[in-house]
Amino acid sequence: MSQIRTPSLVIIETGVANLASVRALAERLGLQPIVTSDPEEVVRAPFVLLPGVGAFGPAMHKLRERGLDAAIRSRVAEGRPIAGICLGMQLFFEASEESEGVQGLRLLPGKVKRLSGGLPLPQLGWNRIEPEPGSRLLLAGWVYFANSYGVGIEQKFNDGTADTSKAAFPRFDSISIATTTYGSAFISAIEAWRDDRPVLLLCQFHPELSGSFGKNLFARWLELASERRRV
Template identity: 40%
Template sequence: MTIQEVAVVRTGIANLASVFAALGRLNATPRLVHDGMAIERAARLMLPGVGSFGAAMAALTADGLIEPLRARLAADRPTLAVCVGLQVLFAASEESPGVAGLGVLAGTIARFDARVRVPQLGWNEVVAGTGCRWIRSGYAYFANSYRASAAPAGCASASADHGGPFVAGLERGALLALQCHPELSGRWGHDLLGRWMAAS
């Protein structure tokens, strides 16, 4: 079996053990990276996300990774963004007012409605929209207080509902961005990561 390497962006605050374990179960070899060249050029890149929008952007800024990430996404190189990794692709978030995101996707991130439990912790039903190549409908694990409520134009998207519909995942070219945690989503997540790896 071919060893498939996945570069994982070191943001300093993420459940990396779970991410590494999930990639290991796919016979992939994760490699932690934090230099701009690797991040722009790696064959496959994962941008993990645990922690706040502001903390993630601060870590990316401190390591000079903003422009390499933008260049990579502009060149449509295979990229997997998870949770806050999806959120920082947008322009801004209510979580960290005044902090600019990468802005490669149009729109902003807002907090869930106060009528539902926040954070959302648990398995939610994901409905894959037409045009999704990798995401399938099923149940995925979420751990988030903020979300995008609508998919940007030009993306295939999957949705779930927590006090109203929100974006569970996005696909655009070689970009797979997930609000859920595929590394914690059992067989559904394992298979999703496998499909993205196989296509990348």
């Protein structure tokens, strides 16, 4: 009798993140977590997660050193699903105030900035995300944050106002965001769709530390982004 193969979630090894909690999230979802720094595995895998604990500059250095930046860009260009958590979300943008002079993945336009508003940093604890109308994946709820940086809500994506002269940003059929306020408002999550699939799920918060809300969010992403839906 043949064994049923457990579906896998490839977790990108950047060398700057503690992966125990994201491994545990994958296991709670019934997935086999596979940690790798092999670009070929990142390109081929059904689902990929870019975790995020650490600083923007060192993380980008590790990605470029191992050819993982090109693998991630190739994956997004092909419309294959990938998620990013905390720093893993920030790396999708052009740059960050945390590491001036370091270029990000440039898959989304804009610069990550230090949170403003006068509250203590980092933001540590629970806060609420509020999706904009039209979001198909993101729901309102309370989630766990650990961040000093974020993307401002003034950032635009697919409405034609973004400056795309510096990079060939991939195009999506639709992009929806969720916002959170900590002193000031910032983008706390992004869902980007192509061909009726959520290619990107980017979370400034930590789904793996957000209890059933985080687990259910990733379960929805895995289901909606599955290749099986296209048959």
